[in-house]
Amino acid sequence: MTATVLERTEQKTETVRRTAPRTREDVLTLVGAGVGSLATTWLVYTKLLPLHGTIGFVVLGCAVFVAYYAGMTALTRPWPVVADRIVTALVVAAPTLVGLALASTIISTAIKGAPALFHGNFFTDDMAGVRPGDEFSMGGALHAMAGTLIEVAIAVSIAMPLGVITAIYMSEVGGRLARLVRVVIEAMTALPSIVAGLFIYAVLIVNLHFPSSGFAAALALAVMGLPIMARASDVVLRVVPGGLREASYALGAGKLQTVWHVVLPTARPGLATALILGIARMVGETSPLILTSGASTFMNADPFHNPMNSLPLFIYSAVGSGDPRFAQRGFAAATVLLTLVLALFLLARLVVRTKKAP
């Protein structure tokens, strides 16, 4: 007690020296290497060698920069510092590259889709009777948005309860059989989505003569999502501290009470995140839909009859059509899909934040 008080008073009187990891020389080395490499690359690229293209310029520039930076550091510093700086340059470059790629993905999709997006009928109309080359003031993707929502809603209402209850079985009830279930579930998370689609296609549509419809697509999504959701929930439930369960049993609670009042509330934020991310994965999945849902151009809210369209499928057929105007509609639909995923993602963050506070 006295020690901490002493430390506090000492800290107040003593000005803490900032052990800045960077000296002026370090900064100047960095700036010098940057300017030098830019100049050299420009000289080599435009005057000395018959090269052209932006990619080559950037790649060469980065290589020259690392070489200069290492060389200038080596003038005054020992080898370990040089190695540290080379690695630091690479470690900073890699996430920057990926971040630029991600930003480029989102921005280019939004820009290419913007012309179609700014027509209100994109959200209120379907593509019935609209030819690929028609103006953006005709037609829209309402049928695809409705289809995605219906299919995902059915798939989630099948996969989520089954997945969560299976996870409760695996982690809370246990036993030899539960271990077998866990092994099989983990194996089936490896099932590629296209194979899940092919399975539903072969069983439901070819063998049972069920029509290509939204329900078949929803079943394919559920087959794909069930192992993923069960496994994600299992992982979350397993990190609930065992001490909490024991405390609950020691107070005389039964199994159901323990699961309902202790385990699930503790795991709720993690569980919600896992499930919402699972839903986001289902929303964006395309390949099982190609095989199972058919692709309508008209609004169809009945999942059991007639083909149904969905956003991923709409994008795929729009871009595959080869018509530039129709492709732009595809990009607009991709923007909507991205927004939907982003919204689900923000929802997941929100759930975590509000539930974490006691």
Next chain:
Amino acid sequence: MTAVLDDDLPRRLTARESLQDRLFVHGVRGVGLLVLVIVSAIGLFLGLQSRPTLQHYGLSFFTEYRWLPSQDIVGIAAVLLGTVEVALVALLISFPLSVLSALFISDWAPPRLRPLLIRILDLMAAVPAIVFGLWVLVVVQPHATEVAHWVSKYFGWIPIFKVHTDVDYPIWNQAPGYPAYQGSAFIAAIAVAMMMFPMATSVMREVFSSAPAGEKEAALALGATRWAMVRTVVLPFGRSGIIGGTMLALGRALGETISVLLIISQAFKIKVNILESGTSTISAMIATGYREATPAQLSALLTAGFVLFLMTLAVNTVAAIIVARGRSGAETEL
């Protein structure tokens, strides 16, 4: 003394579960068994469906490269090779980026920035594959074909970089958009790499961040630079995460369909030239071939799907074993 101890046996406890609990346990077990039946039925169905195909075509199913159902010539050698090629090239692209980015998040980034970076990584994992496919098709492909042209021009003597076209043709005389370089395994692999990156990186990051802080501080206190600390503490500790995360992402890459389907120009040929237009993967073949398939061909497609499933299963299992050996996340006690 001993007699007393012998008498002092522990009382046998019998905990009678209440009706509520028995209903709960049986109900939950019932659902678990239902899911087990459903899920294993899929595996069994795929396995059973592939029997007639394998009996009919025998081993030639794996060695034949053509896919001509109308002439009863069916084999998956070409698509199998294409699948592995695309996945391996994507692995080569994403692996260094993943390791470096995971290190950046765990050890280089300022602590305040870390949660934001992790969130962006999670968001990237949720971006639909078709969006990355579109991006590569429209934005990346024009530049990637230039890179492919350059590589094949100067390194064409290496078989995998060879492209069967006149690379010395003046650049302005090349057909617009370099058709010989479009839709290659290399370009499809860029999209697949974008799918692999967030998966692999988040596994690696998690393992890197759980490296023992004491050892890291010890290394720094001994005068190690940050890289020396990472090399001696973080990387050896995180080896299982690096391998496991990479393999987990590889399992996903093998089954990736839609972005590959958007990009490649499909061709059923045994081809090691990854920069040359025309390739195919098992999943892309299923997505294009199912429609006009007769029952026999459908069974052949299901067999191909089963083979793909076995591949991803093997990769995922190895990954799970490696990751589990590295850390024990299952037991978290208070």
